[in-house]
Amino acid sequence: MDQRGNITFRQVLVRFCAPALAGLKCANMVSCPNTEAINRELDAMARELSDKNIFFRILYQDRERMLVLVYRYRALQDRLADTGCREFLQEFGYESFELEAVFDRLQMRMGADKGQFPHEIGVFLGYPLEDIRGFIQNRGRNGLCCGEWKVYHEPEKAQKTFAKLKKCRDVYWRLFQNGRSVMQLTVPA
Template identity: 35%
Template structure:
């Protein structure tokens, strides 16, 4: 796997690699389709061993959106009754694979950004609903996302994720391979 992709994963997905967060989404600029496919094959092999997976959410010329997730954590979240009810409004199927395919389709077919993505990233449902209701305004605090419900809890998570990212970047720069930075599910 190319070093650039590894650096992006460590920089954007450290909390997910560490098992602190359900998922992360990041943009990956690639040289050509062949190198992208080779990188994705290697990425799948690396992640599957640890109980993680990824989905190519959107691909344009020379860049793509990669969603890296902890399968069991995501499944557990999507099966929560309030989350399932919320996602049903956007026609999400109950199957994990089909739900992720629907999310990818919404990225390419919607006229507006699919803000329900927040649920897939592990953001509190109240915050996702608050963002949609208030159009991104009137939040109580912001960091990794805009929080509308529990300010203290959100700020603690923002701090935890930031610290995790700093530690992971430092470890990676000091030679720790991404395979060792990824905590098994």
Template identity: 35%
Template sequence: MEENSILEEKQVFKQLEGILNLLDRKPYYNNYLIRLLDLIGATILGVKPAELLNIPVNEGETKNSPWEECRAFLGLEKSIEFREIKTKNERIQVLFYHCASLDKTLRSKANLKFLRQIGYPEPYSLEVYVDFLVKRLNQGDFPHEVGIFLGYPLKDVLGFIGHPSLRLVKTQGWKIYGNEKLSVNKYQSFIQARTKVKGFIDSLHSQGIYSHLH
């Protein structure tokens, strides 16, 4: 299992290197994309199943939206999908997700039971559940179950929506309820994965493999 994980990580880094090497052709968008890769680093590695971001669609005096260019680059990362949700005040809300990781998270017996209880379809499929979440994100009230998609423990989602037996104990990345050990370990794994991706990008820069970044 560990060997497979190492192989998958090497493959991800190879794909990332390919994306970064293409940046020389679009120097105006380098910092924008590098910042985005940093923010979704844990999802790129599949440690965090998804990330929900509000991304500026206009930056500086560039004629075309940097986000349009980033969409093309991110299309080269085979394990990552993204869904554009809504645009407001020159920012677009985007859900990025690692297909295998999110599928595993949603298939968890407890998570699946909870999602079905609040109206998600009985026959499960990753695409159907992502569609359902996107539809709810486009509606008025913010769907609290998005925390499950983002990799938060179910107990923290239940605590946030007011489960009487769960007490708020701390905030670290998100509001943590009940026993904090699971939540803290999960949060630390997200940070470590994001740091690993950032370190990989920085190492390529220090080696001069791509020239226009930072």
């Protein structure tokens, strides 16, 4: 918390994006207040973490909140280079797979739905393609289990992944509370 008792962007980043900071995921997404203080912190973190291959993209914002994608540049590029992911994204109107063009399309889709999550957001967050397709086909129902995402394929593997991501968040949060900086917690790529 800052001096006024407001949550800081660094706290949000460590609490919810530890897997991306640790290199376990290509990206995480957070919702945070759209305040001047948060925006200043976001700019500062973007400058600090770019050397460690961590970048930020505001996907949606209104007067009260913003949705920020926190991503590892190379890992996200690799994910978007996957043939299955490309074919899937093409179904949603993605034509170019240069990162800026992909972000522009995603931002447009999110803005059209007032910050709601289009189904393809799972590709950017590293969710298994089979689970994204299962979610769409089942309209979010009939999942085998649920954690970071709804699972429709290989639930045992997903449960192990969920446990690993939770442990990462817990460890990073504890280290942060004990004085480690975001920079110290971020694994370089």
